[in-house]
Amino acid sequence: MVSNRPAPEAPFVPSQRSADTFVYGGARTDDEGPWEEWNPTAESVRPVRGKHRVAKQRGGGGFARSSTVLGVGVIAAVSAGGMASANTGKAPVSISLPDLPNVGSLISDDEPAEDTAPTLSSFGSVTTEQAADAAPQSAADAGEALRSRIMAQVESQQTQVETQAQLAAAEAAAKAEADAVAKAEKEAEAKATAAKEKAEAEAREKAEAARLAELATQYALPTSSYTITSTFGEAGAYWSSGYHTGLDFAAPTGTLIKAVHSGTITSAGWDGSYGYKTVLTLDDGTEIWYAHQSSISVSVGQKVATGDVIGRVGATGNVTGAHLHLEVHPGGSASGIDPGAWLRSKGLNP
Incomplete structure (x- = not known):
């Protein structure tokens, strides 16, 4: 359990008024009875504006709530000391703060927390209720964003698959076309070679025939009627x-x-x-x-x-x-x- 440190003593300020003891809410006179030490409670530190509900926290959240209550008590004590110094000419009174219970003992995990002390949200523009109301919407937005990313990945993968399939089909078509062109060229080359060989053979035959015809004019059979x-x-x-x-x-x-x-x-x-x-x-x-x-x-x-x-x-x-x-x-x-x-x-x- 953390103990509250005593508030600093206010400096002595001379005044024309009698040094009456200062109490919370006004000057105290001697007819009001003996002096009682003031300790901040849940009622004395109740916030001025509305009610603030402390959200349940587990684990390390208890330390944060305890620190919040402790801070509020210190602020109230310092404020009381300052006001006493300003409004009275009496000597400053030392105010001590007892150890406050752990916030975990004031706020049960099984029961709703009482309006005991202001939370950090009370000093901001967004309340705990607004944050709680925004949580489902934020979760829905996060889920929708995740769904959008997943769908985008699926579409991207599908696009890649389709693109690869198109590329494979294009490559197959190009290969088939190249094979057909190569086959056609080979057939054309074979036909050209055959035609060339045939033409050469015919040319040789013609040349030989011409040669023999020429020789026939130079040679003769040895006899006739044989x-x-x-x-x-x-x-x-x-x-x-x-x-x-x-x-x-x-x-x-x-x-x-x-x-x-x-x-x-x-x-x-x-x-x-x-x-x-x-x-x-x-x-x-x-x-x-x-x-x-x-x-x-x-x-x-x-x-x-x-x-x-x-x-x-x-x-x-x-x-x-x-x-x-x-x-x-x-x-x-x-x-x-x-x-x-x-x-x-x-x-x-x-």
Whole structure:
């Protein structure tokens, strides 16, 4: 329990009036009886304006209410001392304040508090009742503000989700469009490549045809009115090497034999199983062998042009019938190549 400290003594002020003892409310005379010590009570410190209800407080609130009552008592005591000094010429009287009970004992938590002392709200513009009335409104406003913030967060999150979904859809659409464009470009490139290859192939064919046509004017078939009876590489006992080494043009005896291309006669005469044979060496060194002739119309060292007559078809040597045996030896090699393929490479079709 906190004790009230005694009020300060008022300074002595001389006066023409008798030094009567001062009591609360006016000057005290000696006829009023003996002096009694004044102690502030709930009734003596009742507020002038209206009634003020002390709001219930728990915990640390008791100390605040006790301090309020203590402060009011001190103010009343100081005021009484000052008034006595001003209105009387007597010596100042010391006023002591007894210990006031704890506000918690005056105001029960279970019963409404009596109008015992002014509260801090009595000195302001807002009363306790007004604050109590404003509390529900403040709570409602706080709840509405919280609800507004929650709804704003929900809307913000929903907006973010929708925005992300839109972005994802846009990215998917852009990717699909890019894939479609890439596919279209790839197909177009493939078509362009195919068209280019086709055009190049056609150009090559045309060029080859032109080349062969040009060669055809420079090369000629070795004879006419013939039938191909044996081709290059055929196996059989008729040939000493075990396979056919040339291309046979079967034709009646005496059919003209022509130079396939311009060149020089490097051999002409009898050659065993070949019978009468003529060798024409071309400018690139390729040797053309004409075998089984019935007669030879040229001599060694003679220059001939394409289509010139060099002999006639016969059946001399190792034969079974009249025919021209034609062999091709590139560079004068001992082994020959397929005469049919060589003639075709020169634009001729035997």
